[in-house]
Amino acid sequence: MVSLQPPGADLGALCPDFALPDPTGRVWSLKELRGKTGLLVAFICNHCPYVKSMVDRFVADAKALQEAGVGVVAIMSNDVAAYPADAPEHMVTFARDHGFPFPYLVDETQAVAESFEAVCTPDFFGFDRYLTLKYRGRLDAGRKTPPPADSPRELLDAMLAIARNPLEExxxxxxxxxxxxxxxxxxxxLIE
Structure with a gap:
């Protein structure tokens, strides 16, 4: 297992257009996924210990963001032949067990992860209502363990600010x- 930090974000870039299936085969388009005040795209998977440690905090924050009009989607881009725990049938169970209120999509070709320049799980991309990238950062200060209770909810706070005012940094x-x-x-x- 390799621990990575994504490179600095190209803030101001437009969200790459995409359409991906969920594990049942229903295809979700960017147009359907975006909310009236923004969009949060999270690259995650089932087996990663970093994802496992933060997934319930992510779901709680996603619910708050959806209430504020921000669309939320999770995308799994791993090679499932090499990592069968991330296969679509296990995605269904993972999403159900953690109460995902958002679609969990399969990026089988990895083209969407490549277009976002995603590098790790979790990797978060926050867009404003115009689909301009405003946030690329962590969920919070937690890594493989939850952060202290008084730690800022970095992703949630940033996305709520963006939802209120897309011009706000x-x-x-x-x-x-x-x-x-x-x-x-x-x-x-292809990406090297």
């Missing part, structure tokens, strides 16, 4: 940290 952004996306050999050759 959401404050300092600390890179997320997690396991590397498990690239297929042919995808890895």
């Amino acid at each position: 959401p404050g300092p952004q600390h890179p997320s940290m997690g396991c590397s996306i498990k690239w297929k050999e042919d995808t890895l050759k």
Whole structure:
């Protein structure tokens, strides 16, 4: 397992257009996923200890963001042949067990992760209502264990500020940290 931090974000970039299926085969488009005040895209997977340690905090924050009009989606881009615990049938169980109130999509070709320049799980991308990237950072100060109870809810606070006013700068952004996306050999050759 490799622990990675994503590079600095190209804030101001537009959200790459995409359409991906959930494990049942229903295809979700960017147009359907975006909320009236923004969009949060999270690259996660089932097996990563960093994801496992924060998933319930992420779900709680996602619910608050959805109430504020922010669309939320999680995307799994790992090579499931090499990491079968991340296969679609296990995604269904993972989403159910953690009460996902948002779609959990399969990026089988890894093209969406590549277009976002996602590098790890978890990796968060927060867009305003115009689909302009305003936040690329961590959920909070927790890594493999929850942060102290009085720690700021960095992602939630930033996205709520962006939802209120897309011109507002959401404050300092600390890179997320997690396991590397498990690239297929042919995808890895394309991005190198």
